[in-house]
Each structure stands twice: as structure tokens, then as C-alpha cells.
Amino acid sequence: MDSDNxxxxxxxxxxxIEMKHVESSMTTIRYDYxxxxxxxxxxxxxxxxxxxxxxFLAKTPxxxxxxxxxxxxxxxxEEDKIPELEIFIVHxxxxxxxxxPTSPDAIQDRQTDLTFHDRTKFQVKIDxxxxxxxxxxxxxxxxxxxxxxxxxxxEQALLKGRFKLGRVVYVERKEKSGDTIxxxxxxxxPETIR
Numbered sequence: 001m002d003s004d005n006x007x008x009x010x011x012x013x014x015x016x017i018e019m020k021h022v023e024s025s026m027t028t029i030r031y032d033y034x035x036x037x038x039x040x041x042x043x044x045x046x047x048x049x050x051x052x053x054x055x056f057l058a059k060t061p062x063x064x065x066x067x068x069x070x071x072x073x074x075x076x077x078e079e080d081k082i083p084e085l086e087i088f089i090v091h092x093x094x095x096x097x098x099x100x101p102t103s104p105d106a107i108q109d110r111q112t113d114l115t116f117h118d119r120t121k122f123q124v125k126i127d128x129x130x131x132x133x134x135x136x137x138x139x140x141x142x143x144x145x146x147x148x149x150x151x152x153x154x155e156q157a158l159l160k161g162r163f164k165l166g167r168v169v170y171v172e173r174k175e176k177s178g179d180t181i182x183x184x185x186x187x188x189x190p191e192t193i194r
Contacts, residue, residue, distance in 0.1 A: 009049065010039045024051040060089055060118045066127070066165070074161050082163035084131075087124075091172040093117045124168050131164040 013021070024034040033050045040047050066085060073082040093113040101107045141155050 008040065008042055010041055011036055012039065060120045062087065062089075062120045062123055070161055070163065073163075079161045082161065084164040084166035086166040087168045089118055089120060089168065089170050091118050091170065094173050118170075124165070127165040130162075134159060134162050134164060 020034055020036070024036070035048050035050050037046050038049045039045075065087065069085050070082060073079065093116045095113075095117055097110060097113065101110045137158060138155070
């Protein structure tokens with residue numbers, strides 16, 4: 001969860017992201033719900049809270065990653081030197097499956113694919129456009145040849161803390177029709193991982 005001023009709770013990852021955090025994003029009604037110690041920001045105390053599948057709210061948390069990237073560099077006073085961000089998105093649920101599912105297991109599997117599939121392509125397109133606008137604005141200001149306090153103030157106001165979205169790589173699971181099972185995202189055999 002974001003720890004900005006609008007957040008009521010904050011999870012501290014003192015030891016980094018652990019398996020329990022990954023499990024909380026995969027929790028379904030078939031598993032115990034993970035519990036974490038969180039800081040209640042409004043009451044300034046630590047309490048236990050239960051978490052259930054953030055994947056419904058942000059299946060692919062691209063906005064949260066971009067916000068954290070920006071905040072990381074701003075907190076270090078590097079608002080003018082934020083490096084571009086390269087993103088790798090791994091799909092556990094395929095976007096395309098050939099054939100029509102016919103068995104109850106295959107139908108439920110396809111429904112899950114559709115529910116949890118990544119929905120970031122439009123957001124990536126918008127963020128790439130924003131990156132292009134940043135480039136264009138910087139070039140226009142410098143091409144004008146009127147680098148004075150007024151143009152510097154405009155540039156600072158529009159570009160402070162901005163960064164470009166670099167390469168976005170999608171890694172997607174491929175499946176043959178009829179060669180899949182329901183709840184495959186929880187199937188971590190050596191063969192599946194390969």
C-alpha cells in the first residue's frame with residue numbers, strides 16, 4: 001500500500017518482499033488469508049490486518065510501481081535525475097486461448113483467465129505518450145533559445161519529478177486448447193516453471 005498522505009495504513013517491508021506477500025496476491029477462498037502487521041497512520045499504532053487478493057484491485061500494479069519509482073528518487077532529492085523505468089510484466093493467465101472450452105473445469109479456467117488477465121496495455125500507451133510529451137517539451141524550450149528564468153520556471157513546474165517509461169516487456173504463458181487446468185496459477189511444478 002502506498003505510504004503517501006492519503007493512506008491510512010502502511011506495510012513496512014523491512015526484509016524486502018517475502019513469500020507471504022506474494023501469497024497474499026494469490027489468495028483465493030481455498031487458502032487461509034494472510035495477516036500482516038501494518039502501521040495505522042491515523043492512530044500511529046501497529047496492528048494485525050487480514051489481506052485478501054490485491055489482484056482484484058490491481059492485477060498488474062503498474063501505477064503503484066511507477067509511483068514508487070518516482071517517490072524513491074524524490075525522497076533522495078533527485079527530482080531532476082529520475083532514470084527511465086524499464087518494466088517486465090509476467091502473465092500467468094493467457095490473453096488468447098484457441099478453441100472453445102467445453103468441460104466445466106476448462107470453462108472455469110477460462111473465466112479465471114479473463115478475470116485476472118493483465119490490463120495495462122492502454123496505461124502503457126498513455127505513459128509512453130507522456131514520455132514523448134516530456135521529450136517534445138524539453139526540445140521546444142531549448143530550441144526557443146530563450147532560456148531565462150521564466151522558461152526555467154515553466155520547465156521546472158512541468159517536468160519536476162517526471163521520468164520516462166522505457167522498455168515494457170510482456171512475458172506470457174502459452175497454452176494449447178484442452179491442455180490446461182483450473183487454478184493453474186498455483187501449479188508450480190518444475191515443468192510449469194520452466
